[in-house]
Amino acid sequence: MIAHNLVALPVVLPLLAAAVAVLLPPGRKPWLLATGIAWLVFAASLALALRALGGEVLSYPMGGWEPPWGIEYRLDAANALLMVLIGAVAAAVFPFAGPSVKRELGEEKSPLFYAALLLFLAGQLGIAVTGDAFNVFVFLEISSLASYTLVASGKDRKALTAAFSYLIIGTVGATFYLIGIGLLYALTGTLNMADLAARIPEVAETRAAHTAFAFIVVGLCMKIALFPLHLWLPNAYTYAPSAVTALLAASSTKVAVYLLIRFVYGIFGADFSYREMPLAWLLIPLAVVGLLSTSLVAIGQNKVKRMLAYSSVAQIGYMVLGIGMASSLGLAAALLHVFNHALMKGALFMALGALVYRVGTSRLHQWRGIGRRMPWTMAAFVAAGLSLIGVPLTVGFVSKWYLVLAAIELGFWPIVAVIVIGSLLAVIYIGRVIEVAWFEKGESDERCEAPLSLLIPTWVLVIANFWFGIDTRLTVGLAELAAQSLGGTP
Amino acid sequence: MNLLGHYNYIVVVVLMMLGFYTVIARDNLVKKLIGLGIFQVSVFMLYISIGYVSGGSVPILTEGVTLYSNPLPHVLILTAIVVGVATLALGLALVVRIREAFGTVEEDEIRLKEDAEG
Amino acid sequence: MSHHLILRVVAKFLIPLILVYGLYVHFHGEVSPGGGFQAGVLVASAFILHALIFGLNKTRPIARPGVLKAIAAGGVLLYGGTGVAGMLFGGEFLHYGVLAADPVKGQHLGIILIELGVLFTVASVMLLIFYAFAGRQKPEAQ
Numbered sequence A: 001m002i003a004h005n006l007v008a009l010p011v012v013l014p015l016l017a018a019a020v021a022v023l024l025p026p027g028r029k030p031w032l033l034a035t036g037i038a039w040l041v042f043a044a045s046l047a048l049a050l051r052a053l054g055g056e057v058l059s060y061p062m063g064g065w066e067p068p069w070g071i072e073y074r075l076d077a078a079n080a081l082l083m084v085l086i087g088a089v090a091a092a093v094f095p096f097a098g099p100s101v102k103r104e105l106g107e108e109k110s111p112l113f114y115a116a117l118l119l120f121l122a123g124q125l126g127i128a129v130t131g132d133a134f135n136v137f138v139f140l141e142i143s144s145l146a147s148y149t150l151v152a153s154g155k156d157r158k159a160l161t162a163a164f165s166y167l168i169i170g171t172v173g174a175t176f177y178l179i180g181i182g183l184l185y186a187l188t189g190t191l192n193m194a195d196l197a198a199r200i201p202e203v204a205e206t207r208a209a210h211t212a213f214a215f216i217v218v219g220l221c222m223k224i225a226l227f228p229l230h231l232w233l234p235n236a237y238t239y240a241p242s243a244v245t246a247l248l249a250a251s252s253t254k255v256a257v258y259l260l261i262r263f264v265y266g267i268f269g270a271d272f273s274y275r276e277m278p279l280a281w282l283l284i285p286l287a288v289v290g291l292l293s294t295s296l297v298a299i300g301q302n303k304v305k306r307m308l309a310y311s312s313v314a315q316i317g318y319m320v321l322g323i324g325m326a327s328s329l330g331l332a333a334a335l336l337h338v339f340n341h342a343l344m345k346g347a348l349f350m351a352l353g354a355l356v357y358r359v360g361t362s363r364l365h366q367w368r369g370i371g372r373r374m375p376w377t378m379a380a381f382v383a384a385g386l387s388l389i390g391v392p393l394t395v396g397f398v399s400k401w402y403l404v405l406a407a408i409e410l411g412f413w414p415i416v417a418v419i420v421i422g423s424l425l426a427v428i429y430i431g432r433v434i435e436v437a438w439f440e441k442g443e444s445d446e447r448c449e450a451p452l453s454l455l456i457p458t459w460v461l462v463i464a465n466f467w468f469g470i471d472t473r474l475t476v477g478l479a480e481l482a483a484q485s486l487g488g489t490p
Numbered sequence B: 001m002n003l004l005g006h007y008n009y010i011v012v013v014v015l016m017m018l019g020f021y022t023v024i025a026r027d028n029l030v031k032k033l034i035g036l037g038i039f040q041v042s043v044f045m046l047y048i049s050i051g052y053v054s055g056g057s058v059p060i061l062t063e064g065v066t067l068y069s070n071p072l073p074h075v076l077i078l079t080a081i082v083v084g085v086a087t088l089a090l091g092l093a094l095v096v097r098i099r100e101a102f103g104t105v106e107e108d109e110i111r112l113k114e115d116a117e118g
Numbered sequence C: 001m002s003h004h005l006i007l008r009v010v011a012k013f014l015i016p017l018i019l020v021y022g023l024y025v026h027f028h029g030e031v032s033p034g035g036g037f038q039a040g041v042l043v044a045s046a047f048i049l050h051a052l053i054f055g056l057n058k059t060r061p062i063a064r065p066g067v068l069k070a071i072a073a074g075g076v077l078l079y080g081g082t083g084v085a086g087m088l089f090g091g092e093f094l095h096y097g098v099l100a101a102d103p104v105k106g107q108h109l110g111i112i113l114i115e116l117g118v119l120f121t122v123a124s125v126m127l128l129i130f131y132a133f134a135g136r137q138k139p140e141a142q
Helices: A009-023 A029-053 A077-105 A110-129 A133-152 A158-188 A193-203 A207-224 A232-239 A242-267 A269-276 A279-299 A304-324 A328-359 A375-389 A395-410 A413-439 A452-470 A473-486 B004-025 B029-051 B072-102 B107-117 C005-027 C036-054 C056-062 C065-088 C103-134
Strands: A058-061 A072-075
Touching (some): A009 A029, A009 C065, A029 A077, A029 A110, A072 A077, A072 A110, A072 A193, A077 A242, A077 A328, A077 A452, A077 A473, A110 A133, A110 A242, A133 A158, A133 B072, A158 A207, A158 A232, A158 B004, A158 B029, A158 B072, A158 B107, A193 A269, A207 A242, A232 A242, A232 A304, A242 A473, A269 A279, A304 A328, A304 A395, A304 A413, A328 A375, A328 A452, A328 A473, A375 A395, A375 A413, A375 A452, A395 A413, A395 A452, A395 A473, B004 B029, B029 B072, B072 C103, C005 C036, C036 C056, C036 C103, C056 C103
16 A cells, blocks of 8 residues: 555645644644654655665656546656755754754744645655646645745744745746746646657747746746846845754755746657757756856855855856756756755855854854864865865766756856856855954854754755765666656756 | 727736836836735736636526536636735735835835945 | 614625635535635635624634634645545546545545645635734834
């Protein structure tokens, strides 16, 4: 029974657990439940990934209704990579959330907070696994609504305005997506992704198909926070509670990037996206401008959390660059960077949360000499920062290496230069933090390390950054398999 | 191209642009939410009018009727309406709390207060 | 609004009717337009009418927020539980056909249970949203 229903379980478990969490009394119990569920989900997604790595495509008819009439859950290598990613991030962030959220928000509202966290998880996993275009919209909105509430739960009053503008832009993006799906349904009469992919070539010449494509791509780019549609992201990340920021940064935009890849390559097909529609001319310039400009803005920030938020927008530029190259290697690099960036940003935001736990602020000038006071926490920050820069032996290096290879393969030499400049800019903004934290003198040298309950999950992700930087078999294998199955060449 | 034959699309586009313009151009947060509502409703209209089959009956099994409207878009929109309700409730709740925290629902005034905080 | 005699008499007369109509929309939703969502909104509207006429302070003790929260979660669990039952009986999640020996009967049973969960959740969430907005004190008055 479990083997048969394994595909559905990662979505069903958190969904039901969210309802249970509401019923629990305030305190530690909702957190314990959420953490247990996150670990179960991670185990299930690993089991699924192992089956997908064997080249198997799992199809699960929801409610016993056969596709293409019913909702199909469909798992191939691309979904499996994303599910492992979400499961792994949740399994690391949820244990971290307990002490961090208790310190930042208190425990009176913990049942509702963890219910929202679990709903967010269910929505993300649902997007990853579903094979139905409308079902994607529903899960997108479940996870988005949960994340608006989570952002608004931040203590600063600016969290409210940040959540509000996130809500407006997120809803407009989702509605754009809905318009696109509606037009596609009118054209083809189906909502199943595989069925859509089979029927779109017949109608590829029509203007309605072009409009649908434009609406879907722009809608998803709002969710991705691709420059210049990224304006909601810096405030939302800055004012959300630390654990929420780690979770959002590591999974939310990544899922939207996956959706963009799925639609551009899997459903419309690279031929339509790059020959019929000028997608490369849209994505590559925006990615390049966004990557450079937001990296520069990141250097000027005096709040570390905000700096990392801008760096997230810049890193999205790398992923979109890989998508825009329209080659198998570029696509594999983009998928790889989705996974790797989640690992490094998750680790960075968690280390930041652990530092904020003791210091109480992420303002850089109050971090003077923090490296001597919290050496292990700051070391985690630096290690993850090295990965963000792309130093060899880290995951950041692996995905940037593949991106450079993809650019060279196509002869895009200016792109190679952009990638290198982007990495140098990352050296500057991470370097600023290191300088203040290690080389400037603080008021006291007293040791005040973050508690182990925060350090252990953080270091688990940091070690994952190095592990997958050295042993790239699982990630590169899945990414290449996914790129092949999506058909990367136009 | 027959304009009257496509009048449902014209209604959809007019509503869509009205709503979208309101979302972008208005500073009042409640008006933004109203605009968002109009924008979403225009998409609901798009789906519902797509489902209509000319001459078709209500999609409930009745004797002597062979041609039905397509119920699927209607069911999809039922889901989307629920999502819209949840979004509106959450948005208004945020506006209430913004009003309590900042004493105003005008975006430009809120921004001034935020900038003053640094 | 204690002096509005007509409103109070009419409301007392209407509220039970609205509740019954809500249940009708639910249980008849299988064969005619309707279902848990519509029924839930109708049931909630009966309570909201009560609150508008008699005041929030009279409605809250009848439908207490804590209880409503439990009902809302219970509705989701009923929905999900029916889905999981489908798995336990050897089908897929939300596969109602396997719930009874006869697949058609199973479909009947499944859809009624699912929609009942929807009814519980929608009615209580609508009411909770109403409470949250109507019962919010001005910050100065707190």
